[in-house]
Amino acid sequence: MRYSIATIPGDGIGPEVIQETILVLNKVGEIFGHQMDFQEVLAGGIAIDKTGMPLPKETIEICRNSDAVLLGAVGGPKWDNLSGDKRPERALLGLREALGLYANIRPAVLYQALKEASPLRSDIVEKGIDICVVRELTGGIYFGDRGRNKEGKMGESAYDTESYSVGEVERIARSAFEIARKRNRKVTSVDKANVLESSRLWRSVIVELSKDYPDVALDHMYIDNAAMQLIRDPQQFDVIVTTNMFGDILSDEASMITGSIGMLPSASLGEGSLGMYEPIHGSAPDIAGEDKANPIATILSSAMMLRFSFALEEEAKAIENAVMKVLENNYRTGDIISKGMTLVGTKEMGRLILQELAK
Numbered sequence: 001m002r003y004s005i006a007t008i009p010g011d012g013i014g015p016e017v018i019q020e021t022i023l024v025l026n027k028v029g030e031i032f033g034h035q036m037d038f039q040e041v042l043a044g045g046i047a048i049d050k051t052g053m054p055l056p057k058e059t060i061e062i063c064r065n066s067d068a069v070l071l072g073a074v075g076g077p078k079w080d081n082l083s084g085d086k087r088p089e090r091a092l093l094g095l096r097e098a099l100g101l102y103a104n105i106r107p108a109v110l111y112q113a114l115k116e117a118s119p120l121r122s123d124i125v126e127k128g129i130d131i132c133v134v135r136e137l138t139g140g141i142y143f144g145d146r147g148r149n150k151e152g153k154m155g156e157s158a159y160d161t162e163s164y165s166v167g168e169v170e171r172i173a174r175s176a177f178e179i180a181r182k183r184n185r186k187v188t189s190v191d192k193a194n195v196l197e198s199s200r201l202w203r204s205v206i207v208e209l210s211k212d213y214p215d216v217a218l219d220h221m222y223i224d225n226a227a228m229q230l231i232r233d234p235q236q237f238d239v240i241v242t243t244n245m246f247g248d249i250l251s252d253e254a255s256m257i258t259g260s261i262g263m264l265p266s267a268s269l270g271e272g273s274l275g276m277y278e279p280i281h282g283s284a285p286d287i288a289g290e291d292k293a294n295p296i297a298t299i300l301s302s303a304m305m306l307r308f309s310f311a312l313e314e315e316a317k318a319i320e321n322a323v324m325k326v327l328e329n330n331y332r333t334g335d336i337i338s339k340g341m342t343l344v345g346t347k348e349m350g351r352l353i354l355q356e357l358a359k
């Protein structure tokens with residue numbers, strides 16, 4: 001089969017991790033007999049530099065007409081003086097919205113070989129961690145009304161608005177319940193319903209929808225408690241469904257208990273088969289261009305692409321197994337290094353994964 005993939009290397013370490021991932025996808029194509037056609041497009045800071053806009057129309061069109069989108073990361077200090085819609089990060093939000101990708105699936109799995117990289121107590125780590133964060137991606141405070149009021153009792157003020165509709169909550173809740181059915185049949189909905197009206201609506205919609213899923217256990221947790229429970233007892237979670245901002249924050253936390261932010265992939269999905277696949281991390285300006293970035297989060301995101309957009313389960317597993325094997329052979333990038341392990345850079349990590357794939 002032939003698949004068209006729009007690639008968005010973006011900024012910082014984005015191009016470095018995308019490069020290794022393209023090599024991996026090409027190798028999978030070669031081994032399993034698929035043709036992967038890549039088309040690179042601009043978004044983020046590099047797009048601002050080249051076109052004056054963070055998200056050129058052409059990028060949206062090419063992504064829309066591709067079978068899947070693979071994204072590195074956008075943003076960085078060079079564009080930090082920009083504000084509002086001019087910021088590189090807005091490109092990401094704009095693309096998610098334009099492509100209707102409302103469900104962000106972020107699995108946080110502690111690999112056996114990486115147990116030593118988790119900062120949690122060894123008795124907790126021994127039990128294993130396997131959580132799936134289902135984050136609402138095109139609503140909430142990242143998309144609500146925002147602005148500034150120049151005059152006020154205490155000077156200028158700024159506001160961002162959290163707002164959710166019944167339909168937005170229903171569709172993300174359905175995604176979470178469906179995913180839970182294929183896992184351990186438990187959904188924890190995370191909100192702040194003791195304070196926020198939007199969370200009270202969120203909770204009531206989820207309770208109502210749960211009636212369609214009597215085989216899935218549902219509980220509710222406030223975000224502050226969830227942030228703590230994730231460290232205290234991660235095994236209590238199976239699927240976490242939450243809002244755009246809470247999911248953004250909780251998934252970074254989940255990445256750390258499973259080793260590193262450089263390990264966690266994500267899939268952003270909507271109603272059709274088109275999805276956008278990206279690591280959960282950002283452009284890591286502190287290590288950009290130094291061959292230090294861990295490419296595994298992006299490489300595992302490409303496995304999610306094969307699974308969800310192309311229905312190539314065997315090929316997806318081949319990538320995941322190759323990653324696991326390299327970790328079992330004790331190779332580590334700087335973010336997951338520990339005593340007795342071999343330190344490698346971005347390119348070498350990519351090469352080792354390719355080598356395992358070819359075996």
Ligand SMILES: NC(=O)C1=CN([C@@H]2O[C@H](COP(=O)(O)OP(=O)(O)OC[C@H]3O[C@@H](n4cnc5c(N)ncnc54)[C@H](O)[C@@H]3O)[C@@H](O)[C@H]2O)C=CC1
Pocket residue numbers: 013072073074075076077089092261262263278279280281282283284285286287292293294295297335
């Ligand atoms: N999806 C995206 O494009 C995202 C973009 N950003 C943007 O990225 C820029 C930097 O944001 P930060 O808050 O610093 O978050 P970040 O995720 O880029 O970096 C946080 C820390 O994690 C490390 N890190 C991240 N990815 C890594 C990898 N693959 N391997 C090894 N270490 C890794 C970085 O070196 C840094 O110390 C900002 O402009 C931000 O807006 C942030 C998050 C997501």
Ligand SMILES: CC(C)CC(=O)C(=O)O
Pocket residue numbers: 089090092093142248280
């Ligand atoms: C622009 C931000 C919402 C990106 C981010 O931090 C994320 O999606 O994880």
Ligand SMILES: [Mg+2]
Pocket residue numbers: 248249252280
């Ligand atoms: Mg984030």
